Structure formats: C-alpha cells, structure tokens
Amino acid sequence: MYQSTTSNPVDKIKQIKWKQAWELQNGNADKTQFSCHICCDKKIVVKKEGNKFTADDCKCLEQKKLKERKQKEQKKYENSIKAAEIREEFEGKTFDDFQWLKGKKEAKYAAMDYVDNFDFYQSKGIGLTFVGKCGRGKTLLSHIVSQELLKKDHTVVNVVAKEFYDDIKATYDDPDKKTSDLITSAKEVDLLVIDNLNAQRFGFDEIDKLFIIINHRIENKKPTIINSTCSLDSLEKKLAPDHVSRLIGKNGDPIQISGIDMRKKHGEAITKLRQQNIGKLKNKTI
Ligand SMILES: [Zn+2]
Structure with a gap:
C-alpha cells in the first residue's frame, strides 16, 4: 500500500492526484469508457480514510505487466x-x-x-x-x-x-x-x-x-x-x-x-470457377 504524509510537498501533490482518482473511481462517471472498471485506467485503487487517501496497485496493472x-x-x-x-x-x-x-x-x-x-x-x-x-x-x-x-x-x-x-x-x-x-x-x-x-x-x-x-x-x-x-x-x-x-x-x-x-475440395472449387470464367469469355468472343 502506498501512503503519504501531508507535510511533504511531494506527498501533497500525491494526495491531490489520489483524491482525483478516488473521485473518479467513486463518482458517477460512465465506467464503460474505461478498459478497467475498477481503477478507471489509473492502475491504482484509491481508498479514503478520514481526510487522507491511500492507494493500492490495481489487479489490471499485474495483467498489463x-x-x-x-x-x-x-x-x-x-x-x-x-x-x-x-x-x-x-x-x-x-x-x-x-x-x-x-x-x-x-x-x-x-x-x-x-x-x-x-x-x-x-x-x-x-x-x-x-x-x-x-x-x-x-x-x-x-x-x-x-x-x-x-x-x-x-x-x-x-x-x-x-x-x-x-x-x-x-x-x-x-x-x-x-x-x-x-x-x-x-x-x-x-x-x-x-x-x-x-x-x-x-x-x-x-x-x-x-x-x-x-x-x-x-x-x-x-x-x-x-x-x-x-x-x-x-x-x-x-x-x-x-x-x-x-x-x-x-x-x-x-x-x-x-x-x-x-x-x-479447394482445388475443385478453383477449377469450377475457372471453367465458368472461360465459359463467359468464350460466349463473349463468339
Ligand atoms: Zn485497473
């Protein structure tokens, strides 16, 4: 599981990203547009605990790998x-x-x-x-x-x-x-x-x-x-x-x-087709 603290600026960005992913995964968006309906193609599954977000790899990441x-x-x-x-x-x-x-x-x-x-x-x-x-x-x-x-x-x-x-x-x-x-x-x-x-x-x-x-x-x-x-x-x-x-x-x-x-069988079909074509050709030229 990925975790982060809000005191670190990098982690802050991560929290914002995870929040967006959580909202997408738990919102009313049409999931059929994504190839993975669980993570909405984010490759992580986000959980909300209080005001903090945590993320796990989605199963589809393993499948993709x-x-x-x-x-x-x-x-x-x-x-x-x-x-x-x-x-x-x-x-x-x-x-x-x-x-x-x-x-x-x-x-x-x-x-x-x-x-x-x-x-x-x-x-x-x-x-x-x-x-x-x-x-x-x-x-x-x-x-x-x-x-x-x-x-x-x-x-x-x-x-x-x-x-x-x-x-x-x-x-x-x-x-x-x-x-x-x-x-x-x-x-x-x-x-x-x-x-x-x-x-x-x-x-x-x-x-x-x-x-x-x-x-x-x-x-x-x-x-x-x-x-x-x-x-x-x-x-x-x-x-x-x-x-x-x-x-x-x-x-x-x-x-x-x-x-x-x-x-x-395939050969016979070709022979038949050729004979038909030749027949047509003969009719034309006569
Ligand atoms: Zn997934």
Missing part, C-alpha cells in the same frame, strides 16, 4: 526460431473457418475444449496429437488453436517438423552459431506445435533430435501439439516404443481427422 512480458517473450521465441511465424494462409483464422464436417467434428471439439481449458491442460503439460491424411485440416486446426492462445496472452511457437529439424541441425553443424537460443525457446514456450511429424520421411537422427525437445517438454510439464499423417500403428513401428508411449501418456490417444480432403 503479464501481457507485456508475454508479448516480449513471444517476440524472442519468434526471433530465435526461424520457422515459428504463423503461416500467412492461416493468419487470422478462427474456429468459424473450420467447418463442422463429417470426420472432422471430434477434432474440432477437442481443439475448442483445449483452448477453453488451456490453463488446466497447461498446468498438467497435456497437449494434443492429431493424426490423419494430408489435407484433412490438422494444420489449420492447430494454427487456430495457436492463434486463440496467443490472443489469451500465451506464448506459442508453431513449426513444421522438417524445417524445424533443419534449423536445429544448422545450429549443430555451425559451431559458431548458438544452439542455445533456438533450443531454449523450443523448450520454454508455453505451447509448441510441431506440424507434419511424419515418421516415414524422417531418419533416426531427425526423430531423435526432435524428441530431445519433446521429452524435455514432457518432463517439465510443457504441452506440445503434434500433427502427423501417420496412423498410430505406423508411428509405433517407426518411433521408439518409448517415444510413442510417452506421447500417448501425455497427450492421450491421437485424435483422428478424416473426412474430405480440404485441399482437393
């Missing part, structure tokens, strides 16, 4: 991991952009639940594992989760497994380059999303390097979302049994995304 700290961290992570930026095609996407289609509903529910209850899942280090063929919507869904959590002031790094591995490898290969920033960021971030962890295409060394990070996160209760085109069976065949059991032990059973191929 936390928000600023998280934004700073997010920048640091994005700077140290090249592949971390949200891909342009997924920028600004929300759950409204993910249709309730057959084969995809359960995954959408799981993702929505994950965002709603992230504080719980984060405290336990629980992530998600999405499996399904190409084009079924795994990447879109995990980008939506990422962006929803960024809005809630969590830090998120979203990487494609292959590019991420290349980044890691480059730092190992170049002794002058610091591995620490990249690895530390990947270990520390609130949520790490690894897209396209397709065991078939990876060698042992690649899987191993990625799992050093994943294991570290599991051990330190940091959630990871994994997207893979592999079925659970082929994951088990390709990865070490320990890796798979750790992943399932932490994220629960992989969630299947199936149904129509969204890319194919």
Whole structure:
C-alpha cells in the first residue's frame, strides 16, 4: 500500500492526484469508457480514510505487466526460431473457418475444449496429437488453436517438423552459431506445435533430435501439439516404443481427422470457377 504524509510537498501533490482518482473511481462517471472498471485506467485503487487517501496497485496493472512480458517473450521465441511465424494462409483464422464436417467434428471439439481449458491442460503439460491424411485440416486446426492462445496472452511457437529439424541441425553443424537460443525457446514456450511429424520421411537422427525437445517438454510439464499423417500403428513401428508411449501418456490417444480432403475440395472449387470464367469469355468472343 502506498501512503503519504501531508507535510511533504511531494506527498501533497500525491494526495491531490489520489483524491482525483478516488473521485473518479467513486463518482458517477460512465465506467464503460474505461478498459478497467475498477481503477478507471489509473492502475491504482484509491481508498479514503478520514481526510487522507491511500492507494493500492490495481489487479489490471499485474495483467498489463503479464501481457507485456508475454508479448516480449513471444517476440524472442519468434526471433530465435526461424520457422515459428504463423503461416500467412492461416493468419487470422478462427474456429468459424473450420467447418463442422463429417470426420472432422471430434477434432474440432477437442481443439475448442483445449483452448477453453488451456490453463488446466497447461498446468498438467497435456497437449494434443492429431493424426490423419494430408489435407484433412490438422494444420489449420492447430494454427487456430495457436492463434486463440496467443490472443489469451500465451506464448506459442508453431513449426513444421522438417524445417524445424533443419534449423536445429544448422545450429549443430555451425559451431559458431548458438544452439542455445533456438533450443531454449523450443523448450520454454508455453505451447509448441510441431506440424507434419511424419515418421516415414524422417531418419533416426531427425526423430531423435526432435524428441530431445519433446521429452524435455514432457518432463517439465510443457504441452506440445503434434500433427502427423501417420496412423498410430505406423508411428509405433517407426518411433521408439518409448517415444510413442510417452506421447500417448501425455497427450492421450491421437485424435483422428478424416473426412474430405480440404485441399482437393479447394482445388475443385478453383477449377469450377475457372471453367465458368472461360465459359463467359468464350460466349463473349463468339
Ligand atoms: Zn485497473
């Protein structure tokens, strides 16, 4: 609590300031104009005791500090991991952009639940594992989760497994380059999303390097979302049994995304549009 005596001129000014804040906070002003209704954006809450005023930090100050700290961290992570930026095609996407289609509903529910209850899942280090063929919507869904959590002031790094591995490898290969920033960021971030962890295409060394990070996160209760085109069976065949059991032990059973191929559907729509346009053009030129 801040206190002041009226004998000191600096304190006198403070008392005047606090009096004004108290009057604003306890007056009839329309509070909806302020982002914090408690302190009216003064960041302190003033109490009146007799003729003297005392002030405490408002809760929103802590929230503001936390928000600023998280934004700073997010920048640091994005700077140290090249592949971390949200891909342009997924920028600004929300759950409204993910249709309730057959084969995809359960995954959408799981993702929505994950965002709603992230504080719980984060405290336990629980992530998600999405499996399904190409084009079924795994990447879109995990980008939506990422962006929803960024809005809630969590830090998120979203990487494609292959590019991420290349980044890691480059730092190992170049002794002058610091591995620490990249690895530390990947270990520390609130949520790490690894897209396209397709065991078939990876060698042992690649899987191993990625799992050093994943294991570290599991051990330190940091959630990871994994997207893979592999079925659970082929994951088990390709990865070490320990890796798979750790992943399932932490994220629960992989969630299947199936149904129509969204890319194919998109491609068909483009073909149709083009045919219509060409049709119009032909009619004009005849
Ligand atoms: Zn406040």
